[in-house]
Amino acid sequence: MHADEIKSTIRKKASQHGFELCYVTRPAIDSKHALALQKWVEADMQGDMAWMAEASRLQRRKEPQSMLDDVNAVITVAMRYAPPEYALAQACAATDHGVITAYAHGDDYHDVMKKRLKMLAHDLDEELGKHDQRVFVDTAPVLEHALAESAGLGWQGKHTLTIHRELGSWLLLGEIFTTADIAPDEPAINHCGSCSACIDVCPTGAIVAPYVVDARLCISYLTIEYDGFIPRELRPKMGNRIYGCDDCQQICPWNGHARKAVRLDEESQLKRADLLNPRGENVLPDLARLLQLDAESFREAYRKSPIKRTKRAGLLRNVCVAMGNSANRGFIPVLLAVLDDDEALIRGHAVWALAKLAGAQERDSLLKAMLDMQASEQDDRVQDELTASINDLRMV
Ligand code: SF4
Ligand code: SF4
Structure with a gap:
């Protein structure tokens, strides 16, 4: 099969399994991302997530080629989830109700994505001929936003999440590492420009510099990953956010367009199940x-x-x-x-x-x-x- 044909077959298969975006890169992390990770860990910004600072896992993050012998390509995919149905100001004003981050309104994405990625990998077995492959969703030491950027899927915004020009940042990422030789796509171009909306809106000042989030201050970390007593000085800044925080995504101008694009109407290819089945009781509970x-x-x-x-x-x-x-x-x-x-x-x-x-x-x-x-x-x-x-x- 011709290189372009292979790519278009992979994209078609990915889309059939609910991954609207699918791009390919080489298994390498550029020095900009490797250095940023190193500095972040040296500053202890991972908080209690000790595994992130473990030397062997840190090394693996910087060297994706260590995740699979003879790996040649990384297929990065993204699945959309339903953005919040309420505006940022409404969330802050809803004092009798809590705010839960949008990706957690429905099914557990780890389970959903892993299942879909495995089915996609199974399909690729038939398309790519003899090759080894491994699938990853979030939990493995894979620098997924850096890989997504070099694959052209989207750029890493100043809030550190991946943004696609048309779909915004309401995306969950996954990767298939493969020994098959697939031509890489062009890296994504950063379109944050002089915007600093996410930095300005962050309730706790967790985006301490563009592209640097101090997890110890981030409400997503404090409410989900951290299992101790929340520092007293941070509690008043958390407002009514009880599981994660979407403020930096909600304010991002690139999501204004995505909110419209994700509408589920009869003409849309997207089904509710593709968006993790958001449940009403998790919206401002x-x-x-x-x-x-x-x-x-x-x-x-x-x-x-x-x-x-x-x-x-x-x-x-x-x-x-x-x-x-x-x-x-x-x-x-x-x-x-x-x-x-x-x-x-x-x-x-x-x-x-x-x-x-x-x-x-x-x-x-x-x-x-x-x-x-x-x-x-x-x-x-x-x-x-x-x-x-x-x-x-x-x-x-
Ligand atoms: S998730 Fe919330 S607390 Fe964390 S960086 Fe974004 S706006 Fe700040
Ligand atoms: S809010 Fe502005 S600076 Fe932040 S990620 Fe979006 S475009 Fe970039």
Whole structure:
């Protein structure tokens, strides 16, 4: 088969499996991306994600050729997911409701993409003749945004995510590494220009320089990857974002067009299932309902969803923070009800939220509840929260 024909066959197959974008590159990382990764790790910006700084995994990220013997090409694909149905300002104003990042409104993309990539790889077995291949989705040490850029799929924006000129950045990436020799595509051109909208809008200042996100400040990391007590100074900046954050994508001008393009109408090739089946209950969910989830109902609610990643303790911790930021005193009874929860993470953040919400009317009863709790609390981190919150309450 002629080189162009091979490429068009691969693209056709990719599209049949729900990957609207499909480009090819060589298994190499350019020095710009390798250096940026090195500096990021040296500055400890990976936070508690220790695996990202592990020497062997770091090396593999910089040397994609180490992921498969005799690899010749990397096929990078992208699958779209449904952008948020609400505007950025609405999300910030919805104080009774939490904001969940759009990719997590539906099915777990790891499962969906892995299945689709494996089916695509199976089809390519027939098209490409004898070759070895491996598929990767997010979890492996693969520098996927750098590969997507060199393949021409899209450029890495200043918020570090991949942007396609027509489809924007509501994309999930996957790769097939293959020993087959497929001609690479031209690298993507960066179109961020002088824009700095994502840097300016970031609630925590996590985009510390163009193309550099300090994970320790990023709400996506704090609400999903991080499983500890969220630094107190960052909590007020998190607003009502309880699982991830889309602000830097929502503000990006390249997504204005994509929002229209993703409409599911009769003429569209895209089906709802191609967009991870977004579920209504994950769009601006009611915070009070979430804080009342017990272990069983949490498991049931998020069985096939990426949200299960935070476990119940992580999600309810985030819900407490959102309630503390809501200025809605109606949340006080549900917060009081979790002060004896088995999870220290939930107890500690509920204490913080109660102190934030308390007005002169509730001050004395909350102070008493916290002093009672202080007498029996076994966890040192919750004790620290109690000490700080009791001090705050005394000043109300
Ligand atoms: S996801 Fe949110 S917190 Fe993280 S860089 Fe983007 S805007 Fe900032
Ligand atoms: S908001 Fe502006 S600077 Fe940020 S990624 Fe989009 S185009 Fe680039």
